[in-house]
Amino acid sequence: MRFQRSLEVWKLGKINYLEALKLQEKLVCDRKAHKIPDTLLSLQHPPTYTLGKRRTDHNLLIPVPELEKIGAELHYTQRGGDITYHGPHQAILYPIISLREIGLGARKYVEKLELTMIDMASQYGVKACAGKKCETGVWVGDRKIGAIGVRISSGITSHGLAFNIDPDLDYFKHIVPCGIADKEVTSLRRETGNIGFKAFENSGPVVIMLGEVI
Protein backbone atom coordinates (compact mmCIF):
# COMPACT_ATOMS: atom_id res chain seq x y z
CA MET A 1 0.00 0.00 0.00
CA ARG A 2 1.43 3.37 -1.01
CA PHE A 3 0.62 6.57 0.76
CA GLN A 4 2.14 9.99 0.72
CA ARG A 5 4.57 10.83 3.45
CA SER A 6 6.10 14.17 4.19
CA LEU A 7 9.29 15.07 5.98
CA GLU A 8 9.76 18.58 7.28
CA VAL A 9 13.39 19.64 7.48
CA TRP A 10 14.70 22.19 9.95
CA LYS A 11 18.20 23.48 9.24
CA LEU A 12 19.40 24.85 12.55
CA GLY A 13 23.06 25.70 11.94
CA LYS A 14 25.22 25.52 15.06
CA ILE A 15 23.06 24.99 18.11
CA ASN A 16 23.85 24.31 21.73
CA TYR A 17 23.23 20.69 22.80
CA LEU A 18 20.67 21.41 25.53
CA GLU A 19 18.70 23.71 23.27
CA ALA A 20 18.55 20.99 20.63
CA LEU A 21 17.52 18.44 23.26
CA LYS A 22 14.66 20.62 24.54
CA LEU A 23 13.52 21.19 20.96
CA GLN A 24 13.54 17.45 20.27
CA GLU A 25 11.52 16.72 23.42
CA LYS A 26 8.89 19.22 22.32
CA LEU A 27 8.82 17.87 18.78
CA VAL A 28 8.47 14.28 20.00
CA CYS A 29 5.40 15.34 22.03
CA ASP A 30 3.98 17.20 19.05
CA ARG A 31 4.63 14.27 16.75
CA LYS A 32 2.99 11.86 19.18
CA ALA A 33 -0.07 14.16 19.24
CA HIS A 34 -0.06 14.26 15.41
CA LYS A 35 0.45 18.04 15.48
CA ILE A 36 3.45 17.85 13.17
CA PRO A 37 4.60 15.54 10.38
CA ASP A 38 7.85 13.54 10.52
CA THR A 39 10.54 16.14 11.10
CA LEU A 40 14.27 16.15 10.54
CA LEU A 41 16.68 18.44 12.35
CA SER A 42 19.96 19.14 10.55
CA LEU A 43 22.59 20.89 12.65
CA GLN A 44 26.03 21.07 14.25
CA HIS A 45 26.96 21.43 17.92
CA PRO A 46 29.76 23.35 19.60
CA PRO A 47 32.28 20.98 21.25
CA THR A 48 30.14 18.62 23.35
CA TYR A 49 30.60 15.20 24.92
CA THR A 50 27.47 13.17 25.56
CA LEU A 51 26.73 9.97 27.44
CA GLY A 52 23.87 7.56 26.82
CA LYS A 53 21.36 6.01 29.19
CA ARG A 54 23.91 3.60 30.63
CA ARG A 55 26.03 6.55 31.80
CA THR A 56 29.38 5.01 30.92
CA ASP A 57 31.40 7.76 32.67
CA HIS A 58 34.47 5.58 32.74
CA ASN A 59 34.87 6.22 29.01
CA LEU A 60 35.49 9.92 29.62
CA LEU A 61 39.27 10.13 29.98
CA ILE A 62 39.51 13.75 31.05
CA PRO A 63 38.42 15.04 34.48
CA VAL A 64 35.15 16.95 34.22
CA PRO A 65 36.67 20.22 35.56
CA GLU A 66 39.14 20.11 32.63
CA LEU A 67 36.36 20.19 30.04
CA GLU A 68 35.93 23.93 30.34
CA LYS A 69 39.63 24.42 29.51
CA ILE A 70 39.20 22.64 26.19
CA GLY A 71 35.98 24.51 25.51
CA ALA A 72 33.68 21.51 25.76
CA GLU A 73 30.46 20.66 27.61
CA LEU A 74 29.26 17.30 28.93
CA HIS A 75 25.64 16.11 28.84
CA TYR A 76 23.83 13.00 30.03
CA THR A 77 21.06 11.75 27.78
CA GLN A 78 18.44 9.02 27.46
CA ARG A 79 19.66 7.84 24.08
CA GLY A 80 21.21 4.46 23.37
CA GLY A 81 24.92 4.06 22.81
CA ASP A 82 28.05 5.00 24.69
CA ILE A 83 30.04 8.22 24.98
CA THR A 84 30.61 10.36 21.93
CA TYR A 85 31.84 13.77 20.83
CA HIS A 86 30.01 16.34 18.74
CA GLY A 87 31.63 19.45 17.35
CA PRO A 88 31.78 21.92 14.49
CA HIS A 89 32.03 20.39 11.02
CA GLN A 90 30.33 17.19 12.11
CA ALA A 91 26.99 16.78 10.31
CA ILE A 92 24.25 15.83 12.75
CA LEU A 93 20.76 14.63 11.85
CA TYR A 94 18.04 14.16 14.46
CA PRO A 95 15.02 12.55 12.76
CA ILE A 96 11.79 12.88 14.75
CA ILE A 97 9.90 10.11 13.04
CA SER A 98 7.01 7.84 13.91
CA LEU A 99 8.39 4.33 13.44
CA ARG A 100 5.01 2.88 14.45
CA GLU A 101 3.28 4.55 11.51
CA ILE A 102 5.66 2.88 9.09
CA GLY A 103 5.96 -0.42 10.96
CA LEU A 104 9.71 -0.09 11.43
CA GLY A 105 11.60 -1.46 14.43
CA ALA A 106 14.72 -0.08 16.10
CA ARG A 107 17.06 -2.49 14.37
CA LYS A 108 15.84 -1.67 10.83
CA TYR A 109 15.76 2.05 11.60
CA VAL A 110 19.36 2.03 12.80
CA GLU A 111 20.37 0.02 9.72
CA LYS A 112 18.83 2.74 7.58
CA LEU A 113 20.72 5.46 9.44
CA GLU A 114 23.90 3.49 8.76
CA LEU A 115 22.98 3.16 5.07
CA THR A 116 22.45 6.90 4.82
CA MET A 117 25.97 7.57 6.03
CA ILE A 118 27.45 4.82 3.86
CA ASP A 119 25.74 6.31 0.79
CA MET A 120 26.93 9.74 1.80
CA ALA A 121 30.53 8.58 2.10
CA SER A 122 30.37 6.84 -1.27
CA GLN A 123 29.28 10.11 -2.90
CA TYR A 124 32.79 11.28 -2.08
CA GLY A 125 34.54 8.09 -3.10
CA VAL A 126 34.92 6.72 0.41
CA LYS A 127 34.04 3.08 0.88
CA ALA A 128 32.35 2.75 4.25
CA CYS A 129 30.39 -0.08 5.79
CA ALA A 130 28.15 -0.85 8.74
CA GLY A 131 29.75 -2.03 11.95
CA LYS A 132 29.94 -5.63 13.00
CA LYS A 133 27.85 -6.95 15.89
CA CYS A 134 28.09 -4.65 18.93
CA GLU A 135 29.87 -2.00 16.84
CA THR A 136 26.90 -0.11 15.44
CA GLY A 137 27.99 2.81 13.33
CA VAL A 138 29.76 3.42 10.06
CA TRP A 139 33.36 2.45 9.46
CA VAL A 140 36.08 2.93 6.88
CA GLY A 141 38.17 -0.14 7.53
CA ASP A 142 38.97 0.02 11.23
CA ARG A 143 38.22 3.71 11.53
CA LYS A 144 34.86 5.05 12.63
CA ILE A 145 33.40 7.83 10.50
CA GLY A 146 29.79 7.88 11.67
CA ALA A 147 28.08 7.31 15.01
CA ILE A 148 24.52 6.54 15.97
CA GLY A 149 22.59 6.98 19.20
CA VAL A 150 18.81 6.91 19.22
CA ARG A 151 15.92 7.17 21.63
CA ILE A 152 12.51 5.70 20.79
CA SER A 153 9.61 6.84 22.93
CA SER A 154 6.03 5.86 22.08
CA GLY A 155 7.42 4.77 18.73
CA ILE A 156 8.82 8.25 17.98
CA THR A 157 12.55 8.67 17.38
CA SER A 158 14.87 11.37 18.68
CA HIS A 159 18.65 11.86 18.67
CA GLY A 160 20.09 10.19 15.55
CA LEU A 161 23.36 10.21 13.67
CA ALA A 162 26.62 12.13 13.60
CA PHE A 163 28.76 11.99 10.46
CA ASN A 164 32.34 13.26 10.60
CA ILE A 165 32.94 15.61 7.70
CA ASP A 166 35.88 17.52 9.17
CA PRO A 167 35.59 17.85 12.95
CA ASP A 168 38.67 18.37 15.12
CA LEU A 169 39.53 14.72 15.73
CA ASP A 170 41.77 15.60 18.68
CA TYR A 171 38.66 15.97 20.80
CA PHE A 172 38.08 12.23 20.42
CA LYS A 173 41.35 11.58 22.28
CA HIS A 174 39.64 12.51 25.55
CA ILE A 175 37.15 9.63 25.35
CA VAL A 176 36.97 5.96 24.48
CA PRO A 177 34.65 6.68 21.52
CA CYS A 178 31.49 4.62 21.75
CA GLY A 179 33.27 2.47 24.34
CA ILE A 180 35.42 0.79 21.69
CA ALA A 181 39.01 1.06 22.88
CA ASP A 182 41.20 -0.11 20.05
CA LYS A 183 39.71 1.65 17.04
CA GLU A 184 40.38 5.07 15.56
CA VAL A 185 38.00 7.78 14.56
CA THR A 186 38.18 9.31 11.11
CA SER A 187 36.49 11.91 8.94
CA LEU A 188 35.60 12.52 5.31
CA ARG A 189 38.42 15.07 5.26
CA ARG A 190 40.97 12.56 6.48
CA GLU A 191 39.79 9.84 4.11
CA THR A 192 39.70 12.03 1.00
CA GLY A 193 42.41 14.52 1.79
CA ASN A 194 40.37 17.41 0.53
CA ILE A 195 36.65 17.38 1.32
CA GLY A 196 35.88 20.03 3.88
CA PHE A 197 32.73 21.24 5.49
CA LYS A 198 31.99 23.71 2.70
CA ALA A 199 30.76 20.70 0.74
CA PHE A 200 28.22 20.13 3.46
CA GLU A 201 27.22 23.69 4.19
CA ASN A 202 24.06 22.88 2.30
CA SER A 203 23.14 19.59 3.91
CA GLY A 204 20.71 18.82 1.13
CA PRO A 205 22.45 15.63 0.02
CA VAL A 206 22.38 13.96 3.45
CA VAL A 207 18.78 14.92 4.03
CA ILE A 208 17.65 13.60 0.66
CA MET A 209 19.55 10.40 1.28
CA LEU A 210 17.87 9.93 4.62
CA GLY A 211 14.47 10.65 3.14
CA GLU A 212 14.98 7.98 0.50
CA VAL A 213 16.34 5.38 2.83
CA ILE A 214 13.73 5.56 5.60
Add this chain to the structure above:
Amino acid sequence: MASRLLWASRAASYLRISVSHRGFASVVKDLKYAESHEWVKVDGNTATVGITDHAQDHLGDVVFVELPEVGATVSQGSGFGAVESVKATSDVYSPVSGNVIEVNEELNNSPGLVNSSPYEKGWIMKVEVKDASELDTLKNSDDYAKFCDEEDAKH
Protein backbone atom coordinates in the same frame (compact mmCIF):
# COMPACT_ATOMS: atom_id res chain seq x y z
CA MET B 1 13.26 -25.24 4.38
CA ALA B 2 9.80 -26.86 4.24
CA SER B 3 10.85 -29.64 6.60
CA ARG B 4 12.30 -27.09 9.03
CA LEU B 5 9.00 -25.23 9.07
CA LEU B 6 7.11 -28.47 9.64
CA TRP B 7 9.36 -29.36 12.56
CA ALA B 8 8.96 -25.85 13.94
CA SER B 9 5.17 -26.04 13.65
CA ARG B 10 5.06 -29.42 15.43
CA ALA B 11 7.32 -28.12 18.19
CA ALA B 12 5.24 -24.96 18.39
CA SER B 13 1.97 -26.83 18.77
CA TYR B 14 3.49 -29.11 21.41
CA LEU B 15 4.62 -26.06 23.36
CA ARG B 16 1.29 -24.30 22.78
CA ILE B 17 2.95 -21.56 20.82
CA SER B 18 1.28 -20.46 17.64
CA VAL B 19 3.66 -19.66 14.82
CA SER B 20 2.58 -16.84 12.58
CA HIS B 21 2.44 -17.90 8.93
CA ARG B 22 4.31 -14.74 8.09
CA GLY B 23 7.59 -15.57 9.68
CA PHE B 24 9.19 -16.63 12.85
CA ALA B 25 7.96 -14.26 15.60
CA SER B 26 5.99 -16.35 18.04
CA VAL B 27 3.05 -15.58 20.27
CA VAL B 28 1.98 -17.62 23.29
CA LYS B 29 -1.67 -18.47 23.84
CA ASP B 30 -3.12 -17.52 27.24
CA LEU B 31 -1.05 -14.36 27.44
CA LYS B 32 -2.48 -10.92 26.80
CA TYR B 33 -0.76 -8.39 24.58
CA ALA B 34 -0.50 -4.63 24.26
CA GLU B 35 -0.15 -2.82 20.94
CA SER B 36 3.16 -1.50 22.21
CA HIS B 37 4.38 -5.12 22.12
CA GLU B 38 4.46 -6.06 25.79
CA TRP B 39 2.89 -9.28 27.09
CA VAL B 40 1.29 -10.00 30.42
CA LYS B 41 0.57 -13.29 32.19
CA VAL B 42 -1.83 -13.11 35.08
CA ASP B 43 -1.81 -15.52 38.00
CA GLY B 44 -4.29 -14.47 40.68
CA ASN B 45 -3.33 -10.91 41.58
CA THR B 46 0.15 -11.14 40.14
CA ALA B 47 0.92 -10.11 36.60
CA THR B 48 4.24 -11.00 34.96
CA VAL B 49 5.27 -8.60 32.19
CA GLY B 50 7.79 -8.76 29.38
CA ILE B 51 8.23 -7.80 25.75
CA THR B 52 7.13 -10.04 22.90
CA ASP B 53 9.11 -12.06 20.40
CA HIS B 54 8.04 -9.57 17.71
CA ALA B 55 9.44 -6.73 19.83
CA GLN B 56 12.78 -8.38 20.55
CA ASP B 57 13.19 -9.31 16.90
CA HIS B 58 12.57 -5.73 15.80
CA LEU B 59 14.87 -4.33 18.48
CA GLY B 60 17.96 -6.38 17.77
CA ASP B 61 20.42 -7.66 20.37
CA VAL B 62 19.47 -6.25 23.76
CA VAL B 63 22.45 -4.93 25.70
CA PHE B 64 20.76 -3.24 28.64
CA VAL B 65 17.38 -3.31 30.39
CA GLU B 66 16.39 -0.41 32.61
CA LEU B 67 14.31 -2.11 35.30
CA PRO B 68 11.70 -0.32 37.41
CA GLU B 69 12.19 -0.04 41.17
CA VAL B 70 10.46 -2.62 43.36
CA GLY B 71 7.64 -0.79 45.07
CA ALA B 72 7.10 1.64 42.20
CA THR B 73 3.60 2.22 40.90
CA VAL B 74 2.92 1.51 37.25
CA SER B 75 -0.12 2.49 35.19
CA GLN B 76 -1.49 0.82 32.10
CA GLY B 77 -0.03 2.50 29.04
CA SER B 78 2.67 4.42 30.93
CA GLY B 79 6.39 3.86 30.60
CA PHE B 80 8.00 1.67 33.23
CA GLY B 81 11.50 1.23 31.88
CA ALA B 82 13.53 0.93 28.71
CA VAL B 83 15.45 -1.58 26.66
CA GLU B 84 18.66 -0.73 24.81
CA SER B 85 19.74 -2.48 21.63
CA VAL B 86 21.85 -1.44 18.61
CA LYS B 87 22.49 2.01 20.07
CA ALA B 88 18.74 2.65 20.47
CA THR B 89 16.89 2.90 23.77
CA SER B 90 13.23 2.01 23.43
CA ASP B 91 10.77 2.86 26.16
CA VAL B 92 8.55 0.00 27.34
CA TYR B 93 4.98 0.49 28.54
CA SER B 94 3.13 -1.35 31.26
CA PRO B 95 0.10 -3.32 30.07
CA VAL B 96 -1.34 -3.24 33.61
CA SER B 97 -1.63 -0.92 36.61
CA GLY B 98 -0.40 -1.79 40.07
CA ASN B 99 2.71 -2.01 42.25
CA VAL B 100 5.95 -3.58 41.15
CA ILE B 101 6.64 -6.49 43.51
CA GLU B 102 9.59 -8.10 41.76
CA VAL B 103 11.99 -7.37 38.90
CA ASN B 104 14.14 -9.80 36.95
CA GLU B 105 17.62 -8.99 38.26
CA GLU B 106 19.06 -11.66 35.93
CA LEU B 107 18.63 -9.14 33.13
CA ASN B 108 21.36 -6.97 34.66
CA ASN B 109 23.91 -9.68 33.87
CA SER B 110 22.18 -11.29 30.91
CA PRO B 111 20.09 -8.73 29.02
CA GLY B 112 20.14 -11.10 26.03
CA LEU B 113 17.55 -13.28 27.78
CA VAL B 114 15.01 -10.83 26.39
CA ASN B 115 16.04 -11.98 22.91
CA SER B 116 16.54 -15.69 23.55
CA SER B 117 13.58 -16.25 25.87
CA PRO B 118 11.17 -13.30 25.66
CA TYR B 119 8.22 -15.14 27.25
CA GLU B 120 10.07 -17.15 29.89
CA LYS B 121 13.51 -16.25 31.26
CA GLY B 122 13.35 -12.75 29.72
CA TRP B 123 10.42 -11.57 31.89
CA ILE B 124 10.96 -8.03 33.16
CA MET B 125 8.72 -7.32 36.15
CA LYS B 126 5.93 -8.70 38.32
CA VAL B 127 3.09 -6.41 39.30
CA GLU B 128 0.42 -6.72 41.96
CA VAL B 129 -2.65 -5.90 39.92
CA LYS B 130 -5.52 -3.88 41.39
CA ASP B 131 -8.03 -4.01 38.57
CA ALA B 132 -8.24 -7.22 36.54
CA SER B 133 -10.79 -5.68 34.15
CA GLU B 134 -7.93 -3.69 32.60
CA LEU B 135 -6.90 -6.88 30.84
CA ASP B 136 -10.06 -6.69 28.74
CA THR B 137 -8.50 -3.82 26.80
CA LEU B 138 -5.56 -5.99 25.77
CA LYS B 139 -5.36 -8.34 22.79
CA ASN B 140 -5.43 -12.12 22.83
CA SER B 141 -2.72 -14.05 20.99
CA ASP B 142 -4.59 -14.32 17.67
CA ASP B 143 -5.50 -10.63 17.55
CA TYR B 144 -1.97 -9.67 18.50
CA ALA B 145 -0.46 -11.88 15.80
CA LYS B 146 -2.77 -10.24 13.26
CA PHE B 147 -1.84 -6.80 14.57
CA CYS B 148 1.86 -7.59 14.11
CA ASP B 149 1.27 -8.72 10.54
CA GLU B 150 -0.60 -5.49 9.77
CA GLU B 151 2.13 -3.39 11.32
CA ASP B 152 4.87 -5.15 9.39
CA ALA B 153 2.94 -4.83 6.13
CA LYS B 154 3.13 -1.05 6.42
CA HIS B 155 6.76 -1.13 5.46
